[in-house]
Amino acid sequence: MSAQFDPSMFLAILPEIGLVVLAAVILVLDLVWQDRRCRFLGWITAGGLAVVTVLSVLFARPGAEPMLIFGGMLRLDDTGFIFRLIFLFGATITALFAVDNEGLCQKGEFYMLMLASTLGMSLMASAADLITLFLAIETTSIPLYVLAGFVLRDSKSVEAGIKYLLFGAMTSAITLYGMTLLYGFTGTTQIYEMAAVFGTGQISPVLIGMALLLVVVGFAFKVSAVPFHFWAPDVYQGAPTPVAGYLSTASKAAGFAVLMRVLLVVFPDQSATWMLLVAIMATASMFLGNLLALAQKNIKRLLAYSSIAQAGYILIGVASGSEFGITGSIYYLLGYLFTNLVAFGVVSVLEDAVESTEINAFSGLSRRNPTLALVLLMALLSLGGIPPFAGFFGKLLVFGSAIESGQVWLAIVGILNSIVALYYYLNVLRVIYQGEGGAPYWVSPSWKVALIAGAVGILVLGIVFSPFFGWSQQAAQSLILFN
Numbered sequence: 001m002s003a004q005f006d007p008s009m010f011l012a013i014l015p016e017i018g019l020v021v022l023a024a025v026i027l028v029l030d031l032v033w034q035d036r037r038c039r040f041l042g043w044i045t046a047g048g049l050a051v052v053t054v055l056s057v058l059f060a061r062p063g064a065e066p067m068l069i070f071g072g073m074l075r076l077d078d079t080g081f082i083f084r085l086i087f088l089f090g091a092t093i094t095a096l097f098a099v100d101n102e103g104l105c106q107k108g109e110f111y112m113l114m115l116a117s118t119l120g121m122s123l124m125a126s127a128a129d130l131i132t133l134f135l136a137i138e139t140t141s142i143p144l145y146v147l148a149g150f151v152l153r154d155s156k157s158v159e160a161g162i163k164y165l166l167f168g169a170m171t172s173a174i175t176l177y178g179m180t181l182l183y184g185f186t187g188t189t190q191i192y193e194m195a196a197v198f199g200t201g202q203i204s205p206v207l208i209g210m211a212l213l214l215v216v217v218g219f220a221f222k223v224s225a226v227p228f229h230f231w232a233p234d235v236y237q238g239a240p241t242p243v244a245g246y247l248s249t250a251s252k253a254a255g256f257a258v259l260m261r262v263l264l265v266v267f268p269d270q271s272a273t274w275m276l277l278v279a280i281m282a283t284a285s286m287f288l289g290n291l292l293a294l295a296q297k298n299i300k301r302l303l304a305y306s307s308i309a310q311a312g313y314i315l316i317g318v319a320s321g322s323e324f325g326i327t328g329s330i331y332y333l334l335g336y337l338f339t340n341l342v343a344f345g346v347v348s349v350l351e352d353a354v355e356s357t358e359i360n361a362f363s364g365l366s367r368r369n370p371t372l373a374l375v376l377l378m379a380l381l382s383l384g385g386i387p388p389f390a391g392f393f394g395k396l397l398v399f400g401s402a403i404e405s406g407q408v409w410l411a412i413v414g415i416l417n418s419i420v421a422l423y424y425y426l427n428v429l430r431v432i433y434q435g436e437g438g439a440p441y442w443v444s445p446s447w448k449v450a451l452i453a454g455a456v457g458i459l460v461l462g463i464v465f466s467p468f469f470g471w472s473q474q475a476a477q478s479l480i481l482f483n
Contacts, residue, residue: 012069012076014060015084015122018052023115030108042099042446045111049092049118056084066478072190073132077478080126082330082471083257086337087121090250093341093454097242097348099446104240110150113143114246121254130179130189133258137175137218140254141168144247148239160238167221167231175218181211182266194266205270212267212274219262222255224248225315226284229308236304241351244300245344248307249337256333260318260326264479271321279319279410285312286417293424299347300357302424303340306383309421310336316414317398320405326476328397331461331469335382335390338457343379345451346372353441359428363435372441373432375455380425382458385418390461393469 010017026045033040066077074080091114098104098111120139127133145168149161183189185207186197198208217228224232236244263274289309296302314336317329347357349372354361366373382389385396395418402411443451461468 009069011059013074015052015056015088016119018048018055019115019119019122022048022052023112023119026108026111026115030112041108041111042095045115046092046095046099046446049088049095049115053085053088053092056081056088060084062478068128068192072192073129074123074126075128075192076126078471078474079257079261079476079478080122082334082475083125083253084122086253086333087118087125087250090246090253090337090341091115091118093345093450094242094246094250096446096450097245097345098240100444101240101242101348101352104150104242107150110147113147113150117141117143117147118250121250124254125257127258127261128191130183130191133191134176134179137222137258138172140251141172144168144243144251147243148235148247150243151240154238156238157240158238160235163231164235164239171218171221171228174214178211178214178218181207181214185211191262191265195268198267199269208267208270209273212270213277215262216259216274216277219255219259220281223252223259223311223314224308225281225311226288226308227281229285229288229311232308233301233304236307237298237300237357241300241344241348241357244303245341245348248303248344249340252307252311253333253337256314256318256329260329260479263318264321264326275319275321275405278315279407282312282315282319282410283413285309285315286413287312290417290420290424293421296424297359298357299359299362299428300344302359302428303343303347306421306424307340309417310340310383312417313395313398313414316407316410317401319407319410320398320401322401322405323473323476323480324404325398325401326479327469327473328394328401330472330475331397332391332394334468334472335394335458335461338454338461339379339382339390342375342451342454342458343383345447345454346376346379349441349443349447349451359431362428362432365432365435365441367436368439369441369443372443372451375451376432377429378455378458380429382462384422384425386422388459388462390458392462393465397469 062076062078062081068075104110117140120136123136127136145161145165148164149158151157185203186194221228267274286309289305293302293305314329314332317325350362351357382391385391399411399414
């Protein structure tokens with residue numbers, strides 16, 4: 001008998017289909033549309049991503065019960081759905097920032113690579129099989145290596161791409177070795193079948209711990225957690241600024257999506273071990289990121305070290321191992337998406353105007369463009385966890401989860417580091433609100449749309465708490481209650 005077409009299967013992968021179709025459209029337009037393609041390709045990409053996002057919300061929402069599709073390769077649940085929306089929104093904002101970026105907008109391949117990476121992230125968040133997971137990681141990573149070194153006339157960009165490629169290739173090999181051990185120990189590539197095999201007690205805890213460590217290495221690299229953070233400052237500084245923002249938000253969220261799913265699903269009986277391991281990484285990431293950020297004179301390097309510290313805060317929720325902690329981490333990622341995209345977006349605007357990313361070059365911003373200064377103020381205060389911005393509730397949730405799980409020391413470490421971080425965020429604000437004025441900075445329409453959308457997101461997540469917390473809780477429940 002011939003297989004019958006199942007419409008629900010089509011709707012389940014609607015976001016991925018939309019990304020492939022949009023990439024094909026961009027490819028055709030780039031080939032046939034030579035005049036003025038710079039501006040229109042970016043707008044078409046952003047508009048197409050917005051349409052895919054809306055269609056996903058309307059038609060691709062998972063049912064009440066999670067389900068495995070395509071022979072168990074993908075899992076349709078609230079976790080994957082929420083992270084899909086994060087990736088789609090991050091790509092939309094990035095496309096808008098690229099519209100008037102001289103080094104990016106004239107290349108249709110930039111938008112295609114970004115869409116391909118977004119497709120890989122979407123598959124990462126929903127992967128239920130090791131083979132699918134590894135292919136999704138590589139589909140995400142390879143375009144990002146190219147995007148980091150996309151501006152060939154800029155030696156720093158090329159250097160960033162090469163460094164990211166070399167470090168990424170190394171960690172991919174380590175991750176693949178860990179996955180190989182998981183398959184060898186359990187005899188299956190299905191993520192949701194491995195815990196039962198480990199639970200029989202027939203496999204040495206030492207061997208399980210070895211596989212756990214190797215897998216965590218790869219995912220810690222994706223989220224730029226210490227000690228696998230060393231690539232981030234150089235790559236963020238050298239990469240085109242919109243790409244750096246995309247790396248620090250969407251790519252980081254994809255790494256956390258996989259990290260949480262694998263730890264909670266594959267290693268539930270080893271929770272005490274990985275909770276301690278993640279807590280140590282969180283502590284090291286917060287201290288190293290914040291302390292090294294204090295000495296930075298370049299805003300992109302400062303945001304890179306800030307991103308390392310932010311990964312530490314998010315890891316606090318993961319280290320709790322509880323539904324509340326995972327909820328806090330997901331909520332934090334939602335707020336962090338808007339916040340860091342806005343921060344890098346403002347830097348992109350100023351870099352285009354003053355041709356520098358040194359902090360002192362932004363002196364007097366408040367007099368030259370008060371709106372830009374206000375938006376950057378919102379982003380930096382949100383990163384610092386100051387109400388009424390998104391970062392406040394994110395930090396409140398992850399610190400609360402640490403206290404709930406008995407890790408009071410970890411919450412104290414997080415609070416102390418938040419105080420340290422406020423110093424360098426306020427120092428940047430001091431620079432932009434001091435100094436002499438000058439000619440106003442020009443902000444293109446696409447940048448205005450992106451910055452407004454991000455600023456609204458920062459405010460909404462910091463004021464309208466309940467619905468977003470509910471969505472984050474649903475996503476956490478899909479991970480915790482996986483059986």
